[in-house]
Amino acid sequence: xxxxxxxxxxxxxxxxxxxxxxxxxxxxxxxxxxxxxxxxxxxxxxxxxxxxxxxxxxxxxxxxx
Numbered sequence: 845x846x847x848x849x850x851x852x853x854x855x856x857x858x859x860x861x862x863x864x865x866x867x868x869x870x871x872x873x874x875x876x877x878x879x880x881x882x883x884x885x886x887x888x889x890x891x892x893x894x895x896x897x898x899x900x901x902x903x904x905x906x907x908x909x
Contacts, residue, residue, distance in 0.1 A: 849895065850882040856899050871898050 857867060868878040871894045881887050881895070 847881070847884045847886060849887070849892070850884050853878075853895060853899065854882045860903055867898070871895070 857864070864875055864878050864882070868875040873891055873894060877887070877891065881891070887895070
């Protein structure tokens with residue numbers, strides 16, 4: 845069964861119109877790591893916290909940068 849975090853993350857990215865290549869460096873993880881998580885891989889706690897923090901941030905935050 846796929847990791848629900850990956851599916852949720854992909855939906856958030858699509859909604860915010862942010863690519864993997866844009867998001868990964870902006871939160872301090874590699875593109876490969878982000879891609880693996882979206883495909884269902886588990887992640888460590890620090891990476892999980894970065895992802896959750898990004899998903900909880902207001903949408904305008906990455907557009908203003």
